[in-house]
Amino acid sequence: MADRRLDPVPADNFAFGLWTIGNVGRDAFGDPTRPPVAPAEFVRGLGRVGAAGVSFHDDDLIPPGSSAAEAERVLAEFRSALDATGVRVTMATTNLFTHPCFKDGAFTSNDRGVRRHALAKAMRGIDLGASLGAPVYVLWGGREGVECGAAKRPQDALARYAEAVNFLCGYVRDRGYPMRFAIEPKPNEPRGDTFLPTIGHALAFITTLDQPDMVGVNPEVAHETMVGLSFHQGIGQALWQGKLFHIDLNDQKIGRYDQDFRFGSEGIKENFLLVRLLETSGYTGTKHFDSRPYRNEWGDGIWEFARGSMRTYLALAAAAREFDADPAVVAALAAAGAGELAEESVGAYTPTAAAALLAEPADPEQLAARSYVNERLDQLLIDHLLGLPRA
Ligand code: DIG
Ligand code: MN
Ligand code: MN
Numbered sequence: 270m271a272d273r274r275l276d277p278v279p280a281d282n283f284a285f286g287l288w289t290i291g292n293v294g295r296d297a298f299g300d301p302t303r304p305p306v307a308p309a310e311f312v313r314g315l316g317r318v319g320a321a322g323v324s325f326h327d328d329d330l331i332p333p334g335s336s337a338a339e340a341e342r343v344l345a346e347f348r349s350a351l352d353a354t355g356v357r358v359t360m361a362t363t364n365l366f367t368h369p370c371f372k373d374g375a376f377t378s379n380d381r382g383v384r385r386h387a388l389a390k391a392m393r394g395i396d397l398g399a400s401l402g403a404p405v406y407v408l409w410g411g412r413e414g415v416e417c418g419a420a421k422r423p424q425d426a427l428a429r430y431a432e433a434v435n436f437l438c439g440y441v442r443d444r445g446y447p448m449r450f451a452i453e454p455k456p457n458e459p460r461g462d463t464f465l466p467t468i469g470h471a472l473a474f475i476t477t478l479d480q481p482d483m484v485g486v487n488p489e490v491a492h493e494t495m496v497g498l499s500f501h502q503g504i505g506q507a508l509w510q511g512k513l514f515h516i517d518l519n520d521q522k523i524g525r526y527d528q529d530f531r532f533g534s535e536g537i538k539e540n541f542l543l544v545r546l547l548e549t550s551g552y553t554g555t556k557h558f559d560s561r562p563y564r565n566e567w568g569d570g571i572w573e574f575a576r577g578s579m580r581t582y583l584a585l586a587a588a589a590r591e592f593d594a595d596p597a598v599v600a601a602l603a604a605a606g607a608g609e610l611a612e613e614s615v616g617a618y619t620p621t622a623a624a625a626l627l628a629e630p631a632d633p634e635q636l637a638a639r640s641y642v643n644e645r646l647d648q649l650l651i652d653h654l655l656g657l658p659r660a
Pocket of ligand 2: 489491492527528529559
């Protein structure tokens with residue numbers, strides 16, 4: 270293993286949400302296990318561990334019910350910590366899921382008053398995020414869904430969802446904010462079934478919007494993995510469609526509740542392929558962690574969680590570079606035909622091309638009689654991950 274840089278620097282563009290490292294350990298079955306971390310202290314901690322950015326929900330930064338004076342104080346301290354550390358606000362979002370008024374949804378609540386309140390709260394969150402320079406605004410519809418399917422006609426829910434996103438795009442344009450939206454899919458939890466459950470659903474939804482160029486996706490490792498989907502394949506489609514505006518890195522076991530584990534702590538092979546894809550696809554967005562320390566962690570252990578998240582990403586990026594520089598891998602990729610897949614099959618339709626295809630002799634038996642040499646290629650991947658000597 271060549272000398273790998275494993276200590277993050279701001280140029281690596283790592284970011285954490287206020288609700289992540291500072292997660293107090295509350296879960297559906299237990300009370301908080303840790304004290305909260307104040308936003309300004311959180312930013313100073315990010316500066317110490319080499320992170321570049323911080324993200325927040327409106328309510329993480331300014332607790333609901335804060336007086337104007339308290340909000341002013343929190344903001345002043347937050348801004349001062351940003352200035353002192355050089356940490357940037359890289360994403361903002363709205364909490365449209367904690368308050369009981371959102372129990373039937375926010376943009377898709379059956380109560381029109383709730384839907385109008387959710388839009389106003391999102392607009393105020395956008396103003397806050399824009400005032401702190403957030404280039405991306407995430408829309409995670411945690412409560413946009415159902416338990417009782419009869420209660421919401423899916424077409425009506427999606428129409429309300431699209432109406433809300435269209436209106437918020439209009440607000441950002443009207444205010445002149447240099448900001449784009451990123452929809453975050455999730456299949457379920459806390460609702461029984463969530464609208465826009467996967468990357469695919471979100472990408473299709475975006476095509477129906479008034480300003481689709483303003484809206485991309487913010488996929489999360491855990492949310493696709495929960496339901497057994499390949500996260501790096503989903504990221505590949507988002508990249509192919511130019512819609513990977515942001516990403517939520519963490520980790521997860523298939524078929525479990527949303528675990529939001531430390532990045533790289535579970536699916537090492539899938540995360541190797543994810544990091545290799547991000548690093549070789551020109552993704553220049555924030556490498557954002559939406560994850561939390563184990564509930565039984567305490568004290569500096571929460572910053573060990575932060576350091577480990579970035580260390581593993583950097584280690585996987587180095588391993589991916591070494592993998593692709595290995596002559597044995599280059600040969601195995603060629604034998605697998607990886608480069609051939611990048612060649613056009615036929616190009617745009619013309620009658621001439623169609624005639625040539627139909628006239629072209631093909632022998633399926635002969636086409637079938639070949640190996641794609643995937644066993645050798647995949648073993649080389651495992652060898653690299655395990656640091657094994659060349660076989
Ligand atoms: C949960 O996966 C969601 C919320 O934490 C937040 O709205 C979003 C930001 O990344 N992810
Ligand atoms: Mn999650
Ligand atoms: Mn998330």
